[in-house]
Amino acid sequence: MLEVAGLCAGYGHVRVLEDVSLSVGEGECVTVIGANGSGKSTLLKTLGGLLRPSAGRVALEGADVTGTPAEKLVRRGVALVPEGRRLFGPMSVAENLALGAYSRGKASTAEDLERVHTLFPVLAERASQPAATLSGGEQQMLAIGRALMSRPRLLLLDEPSLGLAPKVIASIFAVLEELRAAGLTILLVEQDARLALRHADRGYVMRTGRVVLSGRAAELAANDDVRLIYLGGGYGRDTAG
């Protein structure tokens, strides 16, 4: 589905990503974990087409999409749920969802809207409310719902658990499991490594812009270094990044 090789990217002259390579198979859920500032979000922004890589190659379903801007990538089936949700705050929930389907032109979206409403019933209840007035969890649901409206085949998720209560996180991850069961490919960036490894098939560990470790989620969760540094193994957590 997604093949990334030797990716470098950054902001201005500051290089954040150094030679990152990873792959995501069709129908897989892959997670990228790492501490704050390890380059996870930059990686996802680059894969989502918001940042142009300075080197490396990105292939989507075998086709080279390196440097393809976000507005075109979404038409090729890649949707990014950005860090901080980035909703259109003053606009209503319904309008946010309608905008999610913008890339599909005038095609009918009734079916997709129904699907999103089934996954997140609260979005139907709040349809006419401005997005900015939703609770944090509801906003995250809307951000995911908006991304789903474009009918993605690859969903890029940046820190969906950030700032949310455990109960809300559980319900959001239950929906992600449902989406995965329906065949959606997911690349998940998370700071909460324990949570991410519980839901993913495979994982990559990033540190200062590089991939330092990769493997099956269960193996990573059992790895001593990962346990110590990223799974809350005491002091190590603070010095990780």
Next chain:
Amino acid sequence: MGSREVSWELLQFGVAGLKNGAIYALVALGFTIVYASTNVINFAQGEFYMLGGMFATFVFAHLGLPLGLAAVAAVVATAATAVVFELLAVRPRVGGDPMTIIIVTVGGSVLLRSLARHAFGSDELALPAFSQGGSIMVGGAAIDRQTLWVWGIAALAVAALWVLYTRTRLGRAMRATAVDGEAARLVGIDTRLLVTVSFGLAAVLGAVAGLVVTPLTQTAYDVGAAIGLKGFAAAILGGLGNPVAAVVGGIVLGLLESLSVAFISSTYKDAIALAVLLLVLFLRPSGLLGRTRREKV
């Protein structure tokens, strides 16, 4: 002087204020539309107003088209000029330092002014009034027929813009881009194209204002700078980036100017816009209707 006469006189000033206010509102809308898509002040906005009047007088006087057609041709020509300017000068810099784009628009305004001088000369040019007949009396106040045209056309332009913003896919995309350009790109909106569209739209509003007011004030190649300042002040007064605020800002500025003429002296009329601009920037940078915006990192 009886109190009734005083109140008629005030009404007369009010009419003048609302007439200028309507014009300022249209120019302020132009500023706001471009700002919403680029986060940049387009200092060439006043030149679109100038071009609207100049193209209209040229087409009417030299090509002999009827007034209505001349007006349409002038709006189209101004919009085309703005789109070409955006494609050639602004687009290559979109996404870079906003200051660079601001300088480009300042340069564009000087360029458009000189081109207009070469093409149309430096004389004042006029258009006939859109409809003939004397002023309409409302009690002791006289309302010029052309003032009614100014109000009518400004109201029509604002209504059309409102429909565009709230009822169309393009308008929804423009609003989304104004809220968050990156998020807009993520849902598939070509935000660069919207910059071009916003320059075209701003030019249409500027040109409409410039040509509908020409029968009252005449026009010349150098009228853009002054109206640009007033439209800018109106947009800031209301709160940049919000179309409703631009209209409110324009009308309030027009009325303030008129009141200053009524109660102080006409000498200071043109200083009002500057004073308003400075006061708002000092005291309430987000404008009358603006909310303080948190900067996103």
